[in-house]
Amino acid sequence: MTERLNHYIGGVAVGPSSGEFFTSTNPATLTSLYEAARGNAEDVDRAVAAARAAFESSSWSRLSPTKRGRLLRNLGDLIGENAEELARLESVDNGKLIREMRGQMAALPEYYYYYGGLADKVQGAQIPTASYDVLNYTQREPLGVVGAITPWNSPLTLTTSKIAPALAAGNTVVIKPSEHTSRTVLRLAELATEAGFPDGVVNVVTGFGAEAGAALVSHPDLAKISFTGSTQTGSRIASEAASRFIGCTLELGGKSPNIIFEDADVANAAMGVIAGIYAAAGQTCIAGSRVFAHKTVYDELLDLVTARARTIRIGDPLADSTELGPLAFADQLAKVESYVDIGVAEGASVHAGGKRPDLDLPGYFYAPTVLTDVDNSMRVVREEIFGPVAAIMPFETEDELVGLANDTEYGLAAGVWTQNLARAHRVARRLDAGTIWVNTYRAMSPMSPRQGFKNSGVGIEHGLESMNEYTRLKSIWINTDEGAAPDPFMMRN
Incomplete structure (x- = not known):
């Protein structure tokens, strides 16, 4: 009997609300690999609700950045321990060479170690003001629920490029993997729970772009969308994000x-x-x-x-x-x-x-x-x-x-x-x-920022700069003068 894979929501496997599944096929042999849950708006709503509840819970929101970093390093360790399994699952799912997938899985823990190290390096600054009595400082805060829509060509690597900085910054995530490659992303979510992430911090809804993907992009509780895929789809996502004034990071097409x-x-x-x-x-x-x-x-x-x-x-x-x-x-x-x-x-x-x-x-x-x-x-x-x-x-x-x-x-x-x-x-x-x-090609590192120009994208993935993609900047003004209030019709500086 063909294996059936459910969504992963709130730390547990959850069946599709419609009861429908779709089949993933091995592109080398054309044999069926598994059936994955066919997600819809109801499934997405449940996943976003779980992510929102986790974001607001003290088990995540009050977890120190250093401890968040430790969870990311735990996840990196588990990926390393399960590298051969993940490489084989990904190879049969999208047809990429097993030796390339072994190389990707060997490198993948480094992304979680890198962002785990950055988790407690996110900081603000004190801003000089014209008044001795006014203190102005900034702080960076997580955005909330981040939606990640990822492609089929390198599912785990490209999912990691999104969720590792998002989690390091304190966000929660809902991932919609490609309908062609659901298996390893679901396995990643299971490993996140094993690593100690609270339930609901990492969620996965499988399905098709026009159904689950569109529902995720348009969900009112989403704070940001991060997408890798075609320029045409990226343009539609950017329009949706702009209509609701939420952030988006887009890694799109190329003709290099x-x-x-x-x-x-x-x-x-x-x-x-x-x-x-x-x-x-x-x-x-x-x-x-x-x-x-x-x-x-x-x-x-x-x-x-x-x-x-x-x-x-x-x-x-x-x-x-x-x-x-x-x-x-x-x-x-x-x-x-x-x-x-x-x-x-x-x-x-x-x-x-x-x-x-x-x-x-x-x-x-x-x-x-x-x-x-x-x-x-x-x-x-x-x-x-x-x-x-x-x-x-x-x-x-x-x-x-x-x-x-x-x-x-x-x-x-x-x-x-x-x-x-x-x-x-x-x-x-x-x-x-x-x-x-x-004098080289296809060199890559989690430490080196990557940005597409023109129609190749918006925003930055990898590197220190990517942390800013998953945080918002707050400016705080404190008046330390306890004397009489100044002229109310004059702007202070």
Whole structure:
């Protein structure tokens, strides 16, 4: 019998109010994994109520920041102890390589240790005033109930990017994971209870975006929404948040340039291109999907990337030898196929891949693809594909390159490959992207802030700055003069 997973609300598993469930499928084998509760507005209301009650309870609101930090470190320890289980659950749920998921799970405790250390470092300041008798100081306070809507490509890592700072700041959370990857987020909530978090501090409602997600975003008791996903959905969430004057943090789409100058180590740059677009089957918002190579190294880079793309081992993501797993679900495969067809219709040449590979497995696999004869006017260059498709283009001058790289609605990340230190700093400064990697790609740390420019997002994740996303600033004025009140028609300062 297929396992059934309920919501996690108030520290316990809770069945869907409708009694309905939906099926999650292994994208490599197309077999059913489990059935998850199909959440609706009633389920969301129950979860938000539990989170609100926990936020107001003394067991959480009066818990010292240092003890909050200890709970986060406890959770990090438990994730480390259960890393292999979590890696395998996530791999079969979204098709990512088991070795990549093991790496993510090994790194994940560090996020909770980092934010656990920040929990008691949130502080205000004394503000100078013109009057000796007036004391003015600030303090940062938690917001309340934070809603987190997370995607399917890295469920635990991207959920952690939201809830770790939110919890460190003293908020409570309601998480709506992707309907394609519910299992590990539910397991995370169970581990939070095991770590000692009071009931209701961490809640999970599973289901679809149009049902559970929309109900969470519009809930009147929500103090903030944090979302990772498409730019189109992010725009709707931002509008809803603005209509109710609540905060939102949005990490959205990308069409990141990966740039190879003539003085680069081309072999290393080729590996950086492979990492940027074929790791995770291209299903990452920071994918280096637009590759710009100087005309003097274009042919060499194209040959190296194409040769490696053609030899990438595609197959079972649970096998240690596999280098490329399936796309996460059928619609994503269809989307990738349609974009390659669009590119060919626009004049692009398929230099490698461009089709489903011939495998014994029945899953949603697509071969690593290289497109040439492309330019910035084509949809395959302008629109996010979210698959293993690289468009490789030549350029001649630095100024031309900067213009091409910045000619996009997105601004999430960029890669620069050069041995020229002055050029590295100069180009990094000129690129419209929140993260710039030089002679590397896909490097990440909980300590390094990440922000999307333009249509790639709003707000900051990771780093010290992210704590401000989950707190509000209060300014407090104390009059210490016990004498007669001053002129009531004059503003004090």
